[in-house]
Amino acid sequence: MHLGLIGYGTIARALMPVLAQEQAMPARLTVLARAGREAEAQAAFPRATIVTDAAALIAAQPDLVAECAGQAAVAAHVAPVLRAGLNCIVVSIGALADPALHDTLRAAARDGGARIILPAGAVGGIDILSALRPSGFDSVVYTGRKPPRAWAGSPAEALMDLDALTAETVFFTGTARDAALQYPKNANVAATVALAGAGLDKTEVRLIADPSISANVHEVTVRAGAGEFHIRITGHPSPDNPRTSLTTVYSLAREILNQTREVAI
Ligand SMILES: NC(=O)c1ccc[n+]([C@@H]2O[C@H](COP(=O)([O-])OP(=O)(O)OC[C@H]3O[C@@H](n4cnc5c(N)ncnc54)[C@H](O)[C@@H]3O)[C@@H](O)[C@H]2O)c1
Structure with missing residues (x-):
């Protein structure tokens, strides 16, 4: 090839x-x-x-x-x-x-x-999410959880002191469209889940800074006409670029x- x-x-x-x-x-x-x-x-x-x-x-x-x-x-x-x-x-x-x-x-x-x-x-479960689309969705929620420092350089920095966090903090809740616009460097997974499933306006996104973890964690929770699922993926960071799983x-x-x-x- x-x-x-x-x-x-x-x-x-x-x-x-x-x-x-x-x-x-x-x-x-x-x-x-x-x-x-x-x-x-x-x-x-x-x-x-x-x-x-x-x-x-x-x-x-x-x-x-x-x-x-x-x-x-x-x-x-x-x-x-x-x-x-x-x-x-x-x-x-x-x-x-x-x-x-x-x-x-x-x-x-x-x-x-x-x-x-x-x-x-970086995410998973895209096969079943995409397959279930014709059955209709009650809800599709993507939760992106990263160590606080992983959000440096994003608007999250203005919302809290990333280095001082002692407990997980949900700093964004909104549509996948708004998540992609406000957090473009982290938009890939939210956009993937949205495009495979309920679309950018009907996919809920929660972004979390969590001082108790050291890797990026992606969770997708879906309630669809033909079935329900929850998937959680802990991606190991690439040694050359910790932002890429x-x-x-x-x-x-x-x-x-x-x-x-x-x-x-
Ligand atoms: N879908 C996902 O889940 C997912 C996960 C991680 C990264 N990504 C995407 O993959 C991209 C690459 O990730 P990476 O870790 O390899 O990044 P990287 O920064 O290590 O490499 C990017 C490469 O692209 C080149 N480049 C940048 N702009 C260019 C342009 N306009 N034309 C041609 N080449 C250009 C750079 O020179 C570099 O070689 C990221 O930007 C990100 O958007 C997607």
């Missing part, structure tokens, strides 16, 4: 050993890096072809593209990739909380006859394997 990667950071780098372990190393790699970062990208991926725009990525004709770069990269590169007929896995799903970008990408996918593939990422890397690898193997599960 010829894999196109947008981004060469924590997720992209950690992906390769997982694919190697699964005997699924891409035969060819093309990596889209920002202009001026070519040498850095080449050092991270010595046998890859490095390009700096979507046109060059498309010209390289990869079989599949995976975005693991961030919301700005989704906005800049994914539409032309889809329009060229290339399926694209989008890891920075929070970008799709912007309805205009979401519409643009869907139109590009339709025009190109391509698919936008959204992995579960290792589970995201494995989820992306699974999505790539499902696109290429005889059996998709």
